[in-house]
Amino acid sequence: MAVGRRKRRKLGQHFLVDEGIADRIVEESGVKEGDRVLEVGPGRGVLTRRLIDKGAFVRAVELDRHLHAQLKEKLDKPGVCEIEWGNALKFDFDSIEAPFDIVSNLPYSVSVALIKMFFDHIGKIKSMTLMVQSEVAKRLTAKAGDSAYGSLSVYTSYHCKTERLFTVQPKAFSPRPKVESAVIGLKPLPDGEEPPVNAPDKEAFFKFVAASFVHRRKTIKNNLRDLWPDIGSFEKSLLTTGVEGSERPQEISLDRFAALFNEWEKNS
Numbered sequence: 070m071a072v073g074r075r076k077r078r079k080l081g082q083h084f085l086v087d088e089g090i091a092d093r094i095v096e097e098s099g100v101k102e103g104d105r106v107l108e109v110g111p112g113r114g115v116l117t118r119r120l121i122d123k124g125a126f127v128r129a130v131e132l133d134r135h136l137h138a139q140l141k142e143k144l145d146k147p148g149v150c151e152i153e154w155g156n157a158l159k160f161d162f163d164s165i166e167a168p169f170d171i172v173s174n175l176p177y178s179v180s181v182a183l184i185k186m187f188f189d190h191i192g193k194i195k196s197m198t199l200m201v202q203s204e205v206a207k208r209l210t211a212k213a214g215d216s217a218y219g220s221l222s223v224y225t226s227y228h229c230k231t232e233r234l235f236t237v238q239p240k241a242f243s244p245r246p247k248v249e250s251a252v253i254g255l256k257p258l259p260d261g262e263e264p265p266v267n268a269p270d271k272e273a274f275f276k277f278v279a280a281s282f283v284h285r286r287k288t289i290k291n292n293l294r295d296l297w298p299d300i301g302s303f304e305k306s307l308l309t310t311g312v313e314g315s316e317r318p319q320e321i322s323l324d325r326f327a328a329l330f331n332e333w334e335k336n337s
Contacts, residue, residue, distance in 0.1 A: 084112045087241035095119040098172045098198035105169035109157040130157045167193035174200040197255040206251035213322040220282045229255040266327035281318040290314030306332035
């Protein structure tokens with residue numbers, strides 16, 4: 070038994086035991102009868118049962134074999150709920166009919182990696198209601214000027230409208246984590262709506278943003294000037310975009326990053 074507990078901690082699993090919090094997460098998700106839901110890390114099924122009760126079809130992916138077997142026996146039912154064993158980071162998004170919602174208490178250890186993977190399939194997703202560590206929630210929902218604002222914040226705001234819904238205290242879990250958690254809502258852009266900025270080469274844009282944050286305490290000039298052919302062209306790009314060379318990356322909004330990136334592409 071002790072070995073099983075250690076293994077689940079290694080997987081980053083903290084099981085939600087507060088029934089009221091579980092109710093609130095499902096209500097905040099807006100899931101209704103007939104919706105399709107992907108749940109990552111269902112654990113003991115506290116959210117899974119509530120989603121089923123809403124009349125949704127639930128596809129739940131669990132890595133822990135013991136928990137998978139328990140959930141498979143209790144909840145798996147054709148047309149109602151499918152309990153799948155496996156690593157969610159390798160999930161086949163073509164295997165679930167789109168569009169679908171994602172409602173999950175994400176394993177702490179891989180929460181950011183999972184969210185980035187979700188963004189890779191954003192066109193299939195209707196909404197995401199996710200519980201993560203409070204610090205991760207701050208990074209995901211931060212705006213320019215916030216202390217938690219970074220490349221992940223820019224990455225998220227490019228793909229979704231974000232909202233921090235509520236904070237969850239450690240006592241809501243077993244075992245209790247050492248930090249607070251938070252539930253966030255992520256709403257992908259509606260079909261046909263363009264991203265909030267013009268950055269045609271999305272992959273190159275995100276690499277550019279990541280380079281801007283390599284040294285958070287340095288100015289944008291110190292972080293990026295070597296990407297330009299010469300200091301003169303760099304300073305001209307700053308003037309064109311209205312970005313001050315003395316600004317730090319956490320002060321620069323998504324649209325200003327995009328403007329600077331487009332200037333960089335012209336000079337590359």
